[in-house]
Amino acid sequence: MKTTLFLILLSLGVATAQSQTSFYDFTVKTLEGEPFELSSLRGKKVMVVNTASKCGLTPQYEQLQAIYEQYGGDDFEIIGFPANNFMNQEPGTAEEIAEFCQLNYGVTFPMMEKISVKGDDQHPLYQWLTQKSKNGVTESKVQWNFQKFLIGPDGRLEKVIPPKTKPDDSEIIDWITSGANE
Template sequence: MKKIIFFIATAFFLSFVTYAQNTIHEFKVDDIDGNSFDLSSLKGKKVLVVNTASKCGLTPQYEQLQELYETYGGEDFVIIGFPANNFANQEPGSNEEIEEFCQKNYGVTFPMMSKISVKGDDMHPVYQWLTQKNRNGVMDSEVSWNFQKYLINKNGELVEMIAPKTKPNDEKIINWIKGTKP
């Protein structure tokens, strides 16, 4: 009996060690220009991760995201945008087309990454971490639409998921950035 319990406990521990990643800092992604972007470079900053789309009813959130970045971005806070075409073909363009759209229409200067998948069988590893409690240690979630936001603390740990329709300049997000909410 002791051997069985030991075997089960060991298997459980090894499966956790194999799949759990404690922070977002353990990932490298490609930015929208195809360059490697090491998320460990964000240590010490709060991060708002958002999946974006250019042809969505929520696309005007780019404007509020940019305003938020201009107001609070810098040493303590950054926004990372991940274009994704998972919802109603609302991000069909190439990385070059997405980058041009964002700069021309919204003056986006916050870091944009290469287009990825945020759900399904081809879900990007960063989004696997964001949406699976066995990887992030905090919560399970599902990306329900474009412009869903994830708040990451200065240690790279997931704090909270914010629904797509919640605007980036919502008081809850601003209070979190300013430190009046963990």
Template sequence: MKVIFNENISHKMTQEIPNIHQFTVTDLQGKPFEFSTLKGKKIIIVNTASKCGLTPQYEILQEIYEKYQDQGLIVIGFPSNDFLWQEPGDSKKIEIFCKVNYGVTFPMMEKIKVKGTNKHDIYAFLTQKSKNGYADSKVKWNFQKYLINRAGELEKIIAPKIKPNDPEVIAWIEKK
């Protein structure tokens, strides 16, 4: 009996699904933030802006963070000035704005590009199926939400105008 080994099939079977845990970014205080420390947590990644009609979503994001953080949820904000210059501030101004106006305590990262040829590597991952294994997408506006499961895999993309406490998002958070 002759056994034929097909390398391509074997490789595909053992290939890991891409995950977010490979990234290290910089927070508003200039410190490294390693996604590898979030293994086992559900993550909501959201691009934010302080001068947008959707900015009040900060309050809802903070509420769900407070409600579900003990169950393994973390919200991570990435300020971006990519949409009509609605995030003009530097890191210090962004941090003060978020705390004073919305009581934000969830991690906020430094301002990055979320679209275009110079978009940050983490957003290249979030928006390209070839990198995330889930779907291609475009960041349509401020406050687009990317839902990452406990294994670090992209699981859902939520449009900017859909609020973070929408039943679809809450059902995803509460799903075991």
């Protein structure tokens, strides 16, 4: 009965087969507290990465900045989300995080406000990134700092890359450069 009702509603345009939100529907805040509409990234490949300043993987900032300098622009963007979910490895304030990223790694890619990437207070964007019911692609969980989520130019989640995989890994570079200038 429910299936029949859903099919009737679908044919009338009242229901949709995929009711998940789009990546582009989110507005987040920058480290400076300014709104950042993810819809401004429409048409670009985007790497979303949760970061931390006091983690063994923190040196990945260097590779993130290097690929941003090489590939960032009209077709590719990186956005970092500081998170303090793993062993208190991002305790800093927004100002401290910004200063750390600039002084130690010269980070110029957009850094967003510190959020929670797991647990009861998980940010809605990270709910979308990790829940198949919302992203329509895959179920995952944030394993640690520097997990990478690769979003296609159409706003669909394409890949989830484990934290220990370096940002300049060939799998990521191949993804960034595939379809470029076609």
